[in-house]
Amino acid sequence: SATPDSTEAIDPTAYHYQFQDDPYLSPRTSAESKLYSMSQESGRAAAKYFVDMYPKYFTKDFAEPHIPCLMPASVALSLEEVSEEALKERIGLRKVGAAVEMYDQLVQAGTPISKQMTYDLLDLICFYGDREPAQEGEPEADQTELRRKRGRFHRASDTLRGVWRENNNAERLFRLLPEREARCYSAVIRGMVKHGAFAKAFDMYTDMLNNRLTADVDIFNALILAVPEMREAYTEKVDFITDLLNQMSQQKVQPNLQTFNNVLKVLRRCGALAKSISLQTLSEMKALGIVLTNSPVLPSLCNHQCLETKDMKLGYKVQSLVGVGDNWRLLGDSYQQGMFYYRFFSLLCLMEHVDVVLKWYHQLMPSLYYPNPQGMRDLLQALDTESRLELLPSIWKDVKTLGHDNKSDLVEELLSLMAREKHSPEVQESFADCALDIKAAFDVDRRKPSLEWSPLALGHVTTLLLRAGRIPQACEALLEDFLSQCSGAPTTAVELVKLSAAFCLPATPQLAQRVLLEFDLTEDQRSAGHIANRTRTQTDYWNYWNKYYQ
Amino acid sequence: MAASLSSSPCAMMLVRNVTLLFGMGNHAARIRVGKGDRGVTYEQALHPHHIGHRKGWLSQHPCNLKGEEGAADRALEDVFIRRFMFGTFHGCLANEVVIKRRGNLLIVCALMLQKLPPQKFYFLTGYTESLLSHFYKCPVKLEIQTLQKQAVYKYL
Numbered sequence: 001s002a003t004p005d006s007t008e009a010i011d012p013t014a015y016h017y018q019f020q021d022d023p024y025l026s027p028r029t030s031a032e033s034k035l036y037s038m039s040q041e042s043g044r045a046a047a048k049y050f051v052d053m054y055p056k057y058f059t060k061d062f063a064e065p066h067i068p069c070l071m072p073a074s075v076a077l078s079l080e081e082v083s084e085e086a087l088k089e090r091i092g093l094r095k096v097g098a099a100v101e102m103y104d105q106l107v108q109a110g111t112p113i114s115k116q117m118t119y120d121l122l123d124l125i126c127f128y129g130d131r132e133p134a135q136e137g138e139p140e141a142d143q144t145e146l147r148r149k150r151g152r153f154h155r156a157s158d159t160l161r162g163v164w165r166e167n168n169n170a171e172r173l174f175r176l177l178p179e180r181e182a183r184c185y186s187a188v189i190r191g192m193v194k195h196g197a198f199a200k201a202f203d204m205y206t207d208m209l210n211n212r213l214t215a216d217v218d219i220f221n222a223l224i225l226a227v228p229e230m231r232e233a234y235t236e237k238v239d240f241i242t243d244l245l246n247q248m249s250q251q252k253v254q255p256n257l258q259t260f261n262n263v264l265k266v267l268r269r270c271g272a273l274a275k276s277i278s279l280q281t282l283s284e285m286k287a288l289g290i291v292l293t294n295s296p297v298l299p300s301l302c303n304h305q306c307l308e309t310k311d312m313k314l315g316y317k318v319q320s321l322v323g324v325g326d327n328w329r330l331l332g333d334s335y336q337q338g339m340f341y342y343r344f345f346s347l348l349c350l351m352e353h354v355d356v357v358l359k360w361y362h363q364l365m366p367s368l369y370y371p372n373p374q375g376m377r378d379l380l381q382a383l384d385t386e387s388r389l390e391l392l393p394s395i396w397k398d399v400k401t402l403g404h405d406n407k408s409d410l411v412e413e414l415l416s417l418m419a420r421e422k423h424s425p426e427v428q429e430s431f432a433d434c435a436l437d438i439k440a441a442f443d444v445d446r447r448k449p450s451l452e453w454s455p456l457a458l459g460h461v462t463t464l465l466l467r468a469g470r471i472p473q474a475c476e477a478l479l480e481d482f483l484s485q486c487s488g489a490p491t492t493a494v495e496l497v498k499l500s501a502a503f504c505l506p507a508t509p510q511l512a513q514r515v516l517l518e519f520d521l522t523e524d525q526r527s528a529g530h531i532a533n534r535t536r537t538q539t540d541y542w543n544y545w546n547k548y549y550q
Numbered sequence: 551m552a553a554s555l556s557s558s559p560c561a562m563m564l565v566r567n568v569t570l571l572f573g574m575g576n577h578a579a580r581i582r583v584g585k586g587d588r589g590v591t592y593e594q595a596l597h598p599h600h601i602g603h604r605k606g607w608l609s610q611h612p613c614n615l616k617g618e619e620g621a622a623d624r625a626l627e628d629v630f631i632r633r634f635m636f637g638t639f640h641g642c643l644a645n646e647v648v649i650k651r652r653g654n655l656l657i658v659c660a661l662m663l664q665k666l667p668p669q670k671f672y673f674l675t676g677y678t679e680s681l682l683s684h685f686y687k688c689p690v691k692l693e694i695q696t697l698q699k700q701a702v703y704k705y706l
Binding site: 019021032035036041042043044046047048051058063067070072 | 664668669670671672673674675676677678679680681683684685687688692693694695696
């Protein structure tokens with residue numbers, strides 16, 4: 001019986017739902033999928049530009065209830081008068097500049113503002129670093145590029161996160177506060193860490209301790225994140241972290257999931273030394289009974305670890321975690337997602353029985369993961385180990401769809417696996433069809449940059465064709481092979497054409513054409529070639545034979 | 551007044567049935583039979599009196615049911631959406647745009663020719679969806695199907 005839960009699964013054979021359900025508009029490779037989603041995003045940005053540029057056409061509001069996100073940016077606010085309500089509305093709509101303005105106006109007018117409201121405003125400013133919040137999804141394009149370029153270089157993160165300006169509104173507001181509770185310090189410290197003012201954050205922390213306030217767990221989490229920027233050497237970083245954790249226990253602050261996440265995140269940047277410590281941390285987390293549901297670092301970290309320690313059970317656990325609820329967001333951008341699935345898939349190929357591998361392959365394939373050439377090679381190896389080589393033609397189809405048919409080493413490996421041994425007749429037939437298809441992929445007159453024939457590949461193709469009894473095609477392949485071998489020797493090439501005409505092979509015109517194009521020939525050879533080019537029927541061949549073999 | 555008109559000598563000039571006059575007649579949404587070189591789609595080939603019998607509706611909304619309001623507004627929206635789609639996907643529309651309304655959601659279904667590369671289609675799709683959502687204050691979704699060339703039903 002179909003329950004609502006059972007109908008809610010992702011369709012593994014479909015592409016992501018953001019793409020149109022049409023074969024022309026479906027992304028076949030990961031590059032295409034990224035291109036299409038980015039184009040869609042930029043289309044939305046273009047529309048937003050027009051909406052904000054000409055707001056007078058979009059102000060008519062007939063939505064009941066009011067939908068603020070569909071109004072132009074300048075018109076979103078409804079309350080105009082200077083009051084606490086208006087301030088609350090602006091904070092709710094995340095209009096940082098407008099909120100600060102309203103606050104200043106209220107202060108000037110002398111209206112009393114509640115402490116909670118002020119703290120809320122401080123939170124807002126610190127969270128967005130005193131600049132307007134960027135729209136969701138829009139700066140993603142820049143973020144992924146920057147993150148990839150960053151790699152090991154942490155300093156370039158300024159442009160990404162925004163700089164915490166000197167004496168910005170947050171600091172100004174903070175100084176104006178009559179009494180500063182732990183909550184205010186928390187907001188300011190976390191804002192500073194988020195937007196790159198790490199030294200200031202630590203100064204604020206010492207300030208707080210001097211005022212005899214205890215830091216809460218969020219402050220410690222933020223400070224842990226700031227550690228890599230404050231110290232250079234790996235050992236110093238690790239020491240700093242342990243120092244912070246000690247202070248935490250001294251102040252009797254219980255670490256939460258975020259603490260461990262941040263510790264793991266920072267340890268990732270501490271090099272190999274940190275691996276043992278991270279394992280320790282993991283076991284401590286388990287000891288404290290923290291449920292591992294929402295940690296962003298865990299998928300990639302665990303994945304990496306699984307691959308190194310070949311731990312399949314952990315791999316499955318991570319995969320199931322990712323499937324739960326919103327956890328798919330934790331996989332990060334498409335590049336990291338690709339890496340995650342690639343590692344998971346290669347682990348599967350190494351460790352598991354080929355049926356399981358295939359099951360996962362079909363489950364992951366178009367919907368979540370586009371395998372890269374290395375992933376395909378791992379799959380081929382798995383198939384080889386379990387001698388399930390009859391599946392090779394379908395794998396070739398997938399390789400073609402993914403656009404990996406121009407990777408010569410992958411294609412050669414596929415061919416060599418097929419040609420290695422003799423199989424049953426049906427399998428040979430399917431291999432021969434596949435070989436013909438691969439041969440077509442090598443053809444010179446395709447629009448995409450095609451592959452170079454290597455003698456090994458050609459040999460495999462010929463073997464496969466001969467085994468299936470496709471003699472004419474095999475001869476054609478052999479002749480093409482010979483032709484590519486005799487580059488720079490026009491007489492040999494001409495001899496080859498003569499031979500093929502003598503045997504009345506249907507490939508003669510093609511060969512003749514190639515010879516005419518690729519070699520420098522004498523006048524006689526050229527005219528002979530032209531005639532050979534036009535041989536179609538038996539009489540043509542007979543005439544050719546008569547003319548040039550007498 | 552009608553009686554006096556019909557009894558007057560010039561009554562012979564007034565014709566009751568409009569279709570008897572040469573050059574007039576029902577011309578709405580009809581492509582007349584011609585030489586046989588013009589390909590028409592199913593939508594174009596069937597005349598409006600076939601709607602409900604051999605054709606479906608191009609625009610679906612509940613406002614024409616008893617007690618429902620807003621039919622005129624929907625009609626105006628439809629006109630705008632069709633012109634918008636025609637202009638935005640210029641030269642790519644293979645057939646009339648179908649507009650469906652489900653609750654608050656506005657679904658625009660279009661059949662397109664494969665004249666643009668897919669990334670341009672996605673750009674225009676994102677643009678259209680976002681702009682129309684902001685304009686009509688309701689979620690707008692585009693469902694596109696592409697064809698190599700226009701699906702000809704017959705030649706007229």
